Amino acid sequence: MLDISPLTWAVTIGFIVALLAVDLILAAVRPHHVGFKEATAWSVFYIAVAIGFGVWFGMQYGNAAGTEYFAGYIIEKSLSVDNLFVFVIIMTTFAVPDHHQHKVLTFGIVLALIMRAIFIALGAALINSFSFMFLLFGLLLVYTAIQLFRHRDEDPDIETNLMVRGARRFLPVTADYVDGKLVTKVDGKRLFTPLFIVLIAIGSVDLLFALDSIPAVFGVTQEAYIVFTANAFALLGLRALFFLVKGLLDRLVYLSTGLSLILLFIGFKLMLHWAHVDVNESIPEIPTPLSLVVVLGILLVVVVASLIRTRTNPEEKAHPGSLRATKKQEDDA
Template identity: 60%
Template sequence: MIDVPVWAWVATIGLIIGLFVFDLVVAVRRPHAVGLREATFWSVFYIAVAVLFGLVVWAAAGSTGGTEYFSGWIVEKSLSVDNLFVFVIIMSRFAVPQEYQQKTLLFGIAAALILRAVLIAVGAAAINLFSFTFLIFGLVLIWTAVQLIRHRNEEPDVEDTFFVRRARKLFPVSDDFHGGRMLAHEDGRRVATPLLIVFIAIGSTDVLFALDSIPAVFGVTKDPFLVFTANAFALLGLRALYFLIEGLLERLVYLSIGLSIILAFIGVKLILHFLHEDVTKSIPEIPTPLSLGVIMVILLFTTAASLVRVHHHPEEKAHAGSLRKRRERPREEEPAAR
């Protein structure tokens, strides 16, 4: 675990907030549909920022800290692609106009990062207090991998999360987007626009993904600073990445299988670490450089296999995958089509 001074924490958090504000200004100043050229530019920009930050970590903390950061960042970046599947479903389900999608994504991602920071703090405290936390994290990841495989051809029910249901009870929901606002007035009463529900759906759905992605990052580094920055820099470029690979997502037919294998692999790594530290030193651990190599090979093979499969079977489309079977709702509860 690297020794990070307070000023470095403050500077890093300031940099992340500054980048989010900058991204928000770019997205909100002129609402518009994002083209491929613009999405490519910003995706490359945020990947470059994440890589430069990793090089700074490498120079300051050595090869171990640098390798752990890059491993965590790649794990988070790969798992965030699954988030994008869900974001596409949410945008489609609520029929969000393209010019409002940027702002909604950014607000949702910002809320997700704040909630993830809380979960990271809780996870780090649990690791310091209870040695068996790694065992629990490992079992959670293996269970998640199994569930993702079982329900890989299902779509998550983005309209049935706890927070979305609560928001619908607190505010009447309008069908009008009211110029991109989240709250508005209609007939003398305050109403929520569909953008508020979309924002809540994105933020709350991401928290569910964080319950497996954060333990996964703790599987490659136990340092809270590296876990937080890996999450933050993976989320920072998510808005641009969404528009860049939106059309490619449905072609990644084996993505859920690849992510399941990665989660199961990291779960085994965490369990081996627990056994090595708390049972007997004779049980080997999986070193982080090997973990990075395995994750990269799985991602490359999954992507290549998906593209080959779709080339020969163009009718096949990828699904987001779900961690639980979609709840069947009575017919009268189905949302009205717009």
């Protein structure tokens, strides 16, 4: 286990909060359409920050720790692309005005970080107390991978989301977005705007993604600090990445298949680790450098194969995949 001091934790969290604060301030003070140049600049900045942190971390705590961080970061970054798909669907479903999408994404990232921090703390405590959690996490990832592959050509049905349906049923909601406010007053009555419902939709989706991504990164490291920073730096660049690649997302037709393979691989890695620790030490484990190579290889194949496929079949559109059949398919069945 690494000896991460409370000061290092505090400085790291403070730095991440400061970056989030800048995003929130920009979103609140200057709502605007984020163009390609601005999105590119922010994307490069966040990737540079993540790499710079990884280099410092590796120099400070050793190459093995640095490799674990980069493996975790790449896994979380690849899984976050599926987040982007769903964000696009939510924005489209609720017809979020272009100049308010910046704010929605930033709030979504804050919610995702909070939920991941909670799951990381719980996951680390469970793993430290019960080694069989590696088996349970592994089985969860394998199940998720199978479900994602089965429904790889589907989109999640946001309209049937339990939290969204409940909010629409029990909360008074305005007809328009009221300058991007979450709550407003009309004739002395406090009303919620559609933006509040959008945040509920994103928050509930973030919860589902956290259930998958946290066990996945625990597959390459058991260090809570690495799990947290890999998640945080992967999520920080999500807003800029959304505006940068939302036009490209439709072309990644094999992304869901690739992500299901990554989850399946990490799931088996976790189960092998459990078997090595609890069953027999002669059972081999998958080393982190190999995990890094496998994940990068899958992503490279997915991107190249997707671009070739959509070049020959331009009418094909990518889907984020779903963990269960959509309402339409259930009705058809």
